[in-house]
Amino acid sequence: MLEQSVLPHLRTHGFVIVPSFLTPLELSALRAASSALISLSAEGKWPHVRTTGKQFPPWDPSLVPYSAGIWGVQHLLHPSLPLPPDHRNAFVKLYFSPKLLALSRGILSLGPDHDSGLVMELFNLLCKPTDGRGFELSWHRDDIPPSAAPEEEVAKLHKPGEAYSHTQWNLPLYHDSSLLLVPGSHLRPRTDTERGAGPYEPNLPGQIVVELNPGDLVFYDNDILHRGVYSGDKERVTLHGSVGRADGGEGEGMRKRARNVLQHGVGEWVEQADFSCLGEGEERKGAEGMRTRLVEMGREAAQAGAVGFSLVG
Numbered sequence: 001m002l003e004q005s006v007l008p009h010l011r012t013h014g015f016v017i018v019p020s021f022l023t024p025l026e027l028s029a030l031r032a033a034s035s036a037l038i039s040l041s042a043e044g045k046w047p048h049v050r051t052t053g054k055q056f057p058p059w060d061p062s063l064v065p066y067s068a069g070i071w072g073v074q075h076l077l078h079p080s081l082p083l084p085p086d087h088r089n090a091f092v093k094l095y096f097s098p099k100l101l102a103l104s105r106g107i108l109s110l111g112p113d114h115d116s117g118l119v120m121e122l123f124n125l126l127c128k129p130t131d132g133r134g135f136e137l138s139w140h141r142d143d144i145p146p147s148a149a150p151e152e153e154v155a156k157l158h159k160p161g162e163a164y165s166h167t168q169w170n171l172p173l174y175h176d177s178s179l180l181l182v183p184g185s186h187l188r189p190r191t192d193t194e195r196g197a198g199p200y201e202p203n204l205p206g207q208i209v210v211e212l213n214p215g216d217l218v219f220y221d222n223d224i225l226h227r228g229v230y231s232g233d234k235e236r237v238t239l240h241g242s243v244g245r246a247d248g249g250e251g252e253g254m255r256k257r258a259r260n261v262l263q264h265g266v267g268e269w270v271e272q273a274d275f276s277c278l279g280e281g282e283e284r285k286g287a288e289g290m291r292t293r294l295v296e297m298g299r300e301a302a303q304a305g306a307v308g309f310s311l312v313g
């Protein structure tokens with residue numbers, strides 16, 4: 001997919017697929033790093049995990065390794081990730097890779113230079129539940145609760161034509177058919193059918209399964225109605241990240257984005273993260289700028305009061 005067509009496609013449909021984004025070499029390095037991290041997490045050696053039975057943060061790490069499966073691992077840029085340097089560096093290099101940031105800048109309507117106002121955000125992975133049992137996320141928009149009335153939904157939805165304040169992506173390392181969404185639903189309040197449907201409704205009108213091959217990339221608008229359906233016996237390792245733009249919002253906009261990022265606990269370690277594998281050139285400078293802007297956003301949000309959590313459950 002051409003870089004210029006990514007943003008229009010995302011705006012219209014609420015998601016856009018970039019096929020074969022990873023090279024075979026990148027894919028194999030990321031598979032090795034992810035599989036090591038998932039194994040360590042399942043043994044209880046990495047506490048920042050998403051446990052089955054709970055969809056939104058905070059999760060309870062004391063449930064692992066005995067009474068819950070893991071469906072996600074958090075903080076792939078954390079300085080204490082219990083992995084050898086080549087595995088940790090694979091995550092750092094991917095998150096800050098020029099090709100990923102170029103696409104993100106396009107989506108965020110930012111200029112092409114390295115220091116152009118991007119903000120570091122989340123980098124996690126989603127996986128087949130480690131207890132071997134299926135797990136389902138309910139239909140949701142990431143930052144608008146299901147209890148919202150239609151007027152509240154309209155007020156909170158991203159306005160068509162406005163620059164995006166952030167963008168979010170999934171990058172599967174194995175074939176992935178776990179993400180379900182309703183194309184176009186990011187532009188409107190829920191229909192009566194969607195509003196009345198159960199949280200795990202298997203057949204919402206217009207829903208699609210996003211089918212992705214290993215190394216494909218999908219960006220999606222997190223206002224889109226979506227859910228995850230995790231199979232207990234189909235391999236899933238999908239990197240899940242986001243980046244923002246520093247001037248992406250003021251007042252409630254800034255607090256909303258800060259909440260989305262900082263509710264995951266990134267603020268506790270971001271200043272210690274090690275990006276030295278990027279060298280001393282432009283890539284490193286860009287990464288350091290992104291980190292600094294996240295720290296500043298956190299500081300401003302903290303001054304304005306507790307950040308809280310977006311959704312509960």
Ligand SMILES: O=C(O)CCC(=O)C(=O)O
Pocket residue numbers: 126137142170178179226227228229
């Ligand atoms: O499993 C997925 O791809 C969807 C994850 C999701 O809905 C979320 O993190 O909000």
